[in-house]
Amino acid sequence: xxxxxxxxxxxxxxxxxxxxxxxxxxxxxxxxxxxxxxxxxxxxxxxxxxxxxxxxxxxxxxxxxxxxxxxxxxxxxxxxxxxxxxxxxxxxxxxxxxxxxxxxxxxxxxxxxxxxxxxxxxxxxxxxxxxxxxxxxxxxxxxxxxxxxxxxxxxxxxxxxxxxxxxxxxxxxxxxxxxxxxxxxxxxxxxxxxxxxxxxxxxxxxxxxxxxxxxxxxxxxxxxxxxxxxxxxxxxxxxxxxxxxxxxxxxxxxxxxxxxxxxxxxxxxx
Amino acid sequence: xxxxxxxxxxxxxxxxxxxxxxxxxxxxxxxxxxxxxxxxxxxxxxxxxxxxxxxxxxxxxxxxxxxxxxxxxxxxxxxxxxxxxxxxxxxxxxxxxxxxxxxxxxxxxxxxxxxxxxxxxxxxxxxxxxxxxxxxxxxxxxxxxxxxxxxxxxxxxxxxxxxxxxxxxxxxxxxxxxxxxxxxxxxxxxxxxxxxxxxxxxxxxxxxxxxxxxxxxxxxxxxxxxxxxxxxxxxxxxxxxxxxxxxxxxxxxxxxxxxxxxxxxxxxxx
Numbered sequence: 001x002x003x004x005x006x007x008x009x010x011x012x013x014x015x016x017x018x019x020x021x022x023x024x025x026x027x028x029x030x031x032x033x034x035x036x037x038x039x040x041x042x043x044x045x046x047x048x049x050x051x052x053x054x055x056x057x058x059x060x061x062x063x064x065x066x067x068x069x070x071x072x073x074x075x076x077x078x079x080x081x082x083x084x085x086x087x088x089x090x091x092x093x094x095x096x097x098x099x100x101x102x103x104x105x106x107x108x109x110x111x112x113x114x115x116x117x118x119x120x121x122x123x124x125x126x127x128x129x130x131x132x133x134x135x136x137x138x139x140x141x142x143x144x145x146x147x148x149x150x151x152x153x154x155x156x157x158x159x160x161x162x163x164x165x166x167x168x169x170x171x172x173x174x175x176x177x178x179x180x181x182x183x184x185x186x187x188x189x190x191x192x193x194x195x196x197x198x199x200x201x202x203x204x205x206x207x208x209x210x211x212x213x214x215x216x217x218x219x220x221x222x223x224x225x226x227x228x229x230x231x232x233x234x235x236x237x238x239x240x241x242x243x244x245x246x247x248x249x250x251x252x253x254x255x256x257x258x259x260x261x262x263x264x265x266x267x268x269x270x
Numbered sequence: 271x272x273x274x275x276x277x278x279x280x281x282x283x284x285x286x287x288x289x290x291x292x293x294x295x296x297x298x299x300x301x302x303x304x305x306x307x308x309x310x311x312x313x314x315x316x317x318x319x320x321x322x323x324x325x326x327x328x329x330x331x332x333x334x335x336x337x338x339x340x341x342x343x344x345x346x347x348x349x350x351x352x353x354x355x356x357x358x359x360x361x362x363x364x365x366x367x368x369x370x371x372x373x374x375x376x377x378x379x380x381x382x383x384x385x386x387x388x389x390x391x392x393x394x395x396x397x398x399x400x401x402x403x404x405x406x407x408x409x410x411x412x413x414x415x416x417x418x419x420x421x422x423x424x425x426x427x428x429x430x431x432x433x434x435x436x437x438x439x440x441x442x443x444x445x446x447x448x449x450x451x452x453x454x455x456x457x458x459x460x461x462x463x464x465x466x467x468x469x470x471x472x473x474x475x476x477x478x479x480x481x482x483x484x485x486x487x488x489x490x491x492x493x494x495x496x497x498x499x500x501x502x503x504x505x506x507x508x509x510x511x512x513x514x515x516x517x518x519x520x521x522x523x524x525x526x527x528x529x530x531x532x533x534x535x536x537x538x539x540x
Contacts, residue, residue: 004311007274008318011281041274048278096436104435104457108423110414136407137426138434144380144411153378156407164408164473165374166366187374203434 001031006041014045014057014069019151023066042067053077071149073118081115082248082265089249092259099254101261107141107202116248117145120228123246123268127225130195131155135184135213138202142230146200157216161185169219173212184212191220204229207242232266271301276311284315284339289421293336312337323347341419343388351385352518352535359519362529369524371531377411377472386518387415390498393516393538397495400465401425405454405483408472412500416470427486431455439489443482454486465492474499477512502536
């Protein structure tokens with residue numbers, strides 16, 4: 001097989017299997033090519049991935065050795081994307097009664113969600129988590145976009161128990177903004193004991209939901225290694241109860257009467 | 271830039287932007303290479319994508335011309351994947367009280383969900399839909415995996431209205447299996463009028479939920495072009511109310527006492 005053909009197939013393979021160790025003999029057999037040729041292919045792909053700002057190929061020597069694609073997303077690229085996102089979010093038409101902002105269309109846009117996932121994955125790439133955990137509904141696409149890059153499963157906490165989940169663990173918590181008692185439910189078999197998890201949600205105000213997720217994770221003996229929220233907003237009445245998290249945007253002010261929204265970049269960029 | 275380097279960058283670009291027309295001058299400028307070289311690169315990539323069974327590059331001549339990656343997933347590859355999935359699903363440990371099957375772990379596995387998305391996208395590639403529509407919660411990952419390939423947005427119907435959605439349209443419907451009256455809610459601004467949609471869900475028994483989705487789509491003047499469900503099961507008490515859909519697996523029998531599950535391939539493979 002020609003080098004250019006091998007490079008198409010290998011680029012495809014790395015992009016489909018991020019963070020996964022692939023042995024060199026696998027490529028040698030698949031393409032019926034010499035190990036030295038495969039190594040040169042890997043150097044070319046690594047160089048281009050670096051140039052494109054999408055990560056590196058990491059080669060490990062030895063018996064259990066191989067090559068692994070470690071995706072990345074530069075802070076500069078991330079910052080540029082978030083600037084464009086803020087422009088879209090500051091459209092006054094997005095203001096909803098109560099001073100909320102309509103974001104569902106952006107969370108339904110695959111290209112945007114996948115880019116958010118790449119930014120978060122770059123932020124959390126050192127964590128070595130076993131699961132990305134989110135709570136239904138809006139955080140789900142974000143969780144999948146992150147898990148795709150980190151190459152780990154997604155676990156979805158529900159608001160209501162469902163018969164198709166089997167036995168569950170549930171907790172009650174007080175939502176920060178509405179002060180209502182709410183419930184979170186998670187199937188017992190969804191997380192292995194002693195797991196490391198990354199918590200993800202679309203929006204955080206007083207932090208009640210994230211706090212609920214943290215309590216629920218304790219029930220599973222899971223360690224919360226990181227917390228990511230797409231948008232954070234200040235709560236006028238209550239201080240934020242969570243102190244260590246990564247946000248991509250911060251909603252500074254929504255003025256319903258004047259029809260203005262003021263959004264800045266999240267803490268990841270400062 | 272060398273051919274092999276260009277090919278890495280172009281393969282990456284096509285895979286990130288399926289079903290999107292890219293003008294040849296874009297590549298000519300980006301890589302500072304002759305149009306004839308770019309055309310040869312495209313031929314090589316097209317040939318390898320075809321060999322890998324992941325689709326073709328379609329080149330269009332003329333002023334608005336360019337090249338577009340049309341992803342595909344062969345029925346043979348799909349069938350092989352589904353056989354493996356059935357083996358996992360037939361594990362007696364998955365049986366839940368009431369004869370349900372635990373599937374959340376499989377729907378949380380990115381590699382599996384993305385492959386399901388590729389199979390569905392291949393099944394629906396001719397439809398030219400504007401949105402993939404699903405209902406919270408379990409259909410969401412599947413919907414995103416399909417939308418990623420079809421390059422269209424995802425719209426999520428909720429079970430409960432939420433203040434962050436703005437004004438909504440809601441309908442009540444009778445769930446086939448539980449005979450309970452349930453509600454579906456969708457934000458008014460989520461779908462443009464006259465849209466073509468693909469409905470997606472993880473599970474279908476009597477078809478009540480899909481029927482509810484169809485009713486809701488009528489309220490938005492949307493045309494349902496296709497319906498995809500991961501798993502279908504027969505309802506002993508009620509006939510299926512939906513007749514035109516694609517399923518990947520069919521749950522034939524779950525025997526709680528004997529601890530056996532019998533699953534066959536869905537109608538897509540027959």
